[in-house]
Amino acid sequence: MSGRMTQTEWVQRVVKPAIFLVCLIPLALLAWDVLNNHLGANPIEKVIRRTGDWTLRFLLITLAITPARRLFDWNWLMRLRRMLGLFVFFYACLHFIIYIGIDQSFDVNEIIKDVIKHKYVTVGFASFLLLIPLAATSTNAMMKRLGGKRWQQLHKSVYAIAIGGVIHYLWLVKADLKEPLIYAAILAVLLGYRLWVKQRQALPTDAARSSIHPSTIRHAK
């Protein structure tokens, strides 16, 4: 055996499966706590909150991939992004199903009323709906069918979803905004980084090479 794996092989065969298992730890802990009655007096509220927390956390981690890759020059990180994104969808589904099934007892009328009347639910619901096309187009085949540019355009909606997710949390808290504001701050950094990169790319020297609209250049000055 030659013994040496290429970096790609190493990421595909070791790092990715390991991260996959790590991403399941929150679910395993939650299941453990449910089975052992560790969730206190209101376990359902706890389960809804924890799955919501982890949806937001995985969303922020997914959005951190691109900046981390650029800052540290770790191109291999890109190989993890789709899987992390799908974990966002996975935890969001759990969160959503418990809300629909246990919190609202599958009562369609109540759910519609709740979504229309209460804006934190509206935003959360909309963010979840927007996640569905992203998950559905995450396969290589779908990527090819859409074509790189259109696919990328579609997946830009993840920024709106992230903002919606944080607002969903901010609007449901009664008085203590500390935690949702931490998520908001991290999201602001991650989105701010992207804006900053965009601005830099729009500087005249770079602009000469790419075909950026002149108005953007003036703006960036």
Added chain:
Amino acid sequence: MLIKKPSDIRPSEITDQQIYLTRREFIRNVAGATAVAALIPALLTPHNVYAGTKLPGVRKGPFGTSEELTPYGDVTSYNNFYEFGTEKEQPALMAKNFRTKPWTVTVEGEVNKPAVYQLEDFIKPHTLEERIYRLRCVEAWSMVIPWVGIPLADIIKRFEPTSKAKYVEFTTLHDPAQMPGQRRAILKWPYVEGLRIDEAMHPLTMLAVGLYGETLPNQNGAPLRLVVPWKYGFKNIKSIVKIRFVEKPPVTAWMTAGPAEYGFYANVNPEVDHPRWSQARERRIGEFFKRKTLMFNGYAEQVAHLYAHMDLNRYF
């Protein structure tokens, strides 16, 4: 010549005469101290931390319910008491060392007999009653709790409110050194609540000093809290140090925090939603699915007349 052999008992070994004379008591004391020392770890285990002192001479009060009681463990581990943290489990942990002795209650404002009471003197003239009430939190969960306390009306009569006493304002202790939650401006401290005088005098309204037959655990608002079962839980102000009789409606802590979301009345009402969430249903702690919330938390028969001709959408 007789030479006395020196005693081989050293002076330090000679038992003090006082101890010798009371030797039986001494043995008893040592044995007692050892037993207490052996018990200390047991007293410090979490199970016993919350246990209060058994309250003597409690009689059964009116307005009971046959609904299943929320277990003691849930009542004392799932609390909203922001003075000790905003997470439900925090008050039980953070209030462990809260000092409730000595405790004074100041009665002031529009009364003939303003006074500063030691808690014992405040309670002493009354017989304690057990009342099993539903508690409905504004966050759409509920419990059934056997409170021990005194009808507030009985206490108020002692102070002789004047004709100007239209409202009663209650204030929680302000002591950031003991109440870590007060070091952050989550709410305007100290916590303030209020009732209209007829609400305060209503036979359902009580001041509680205990639950499940024991003194109130710290996380439940020791040593003295308000219980108004037809209003949302946050009206039930905890760890009260001041009761003030006033002419104008008091501005409560939650009205200051969110005037559009929390009104003065805060009556449980399934038809008037919180601006951000539904109040139509609630999760009874221990149950899986939510149940329907009842008008005035099921006390409509007793209290609906207090709000006749009032637009409850406006006076929420």
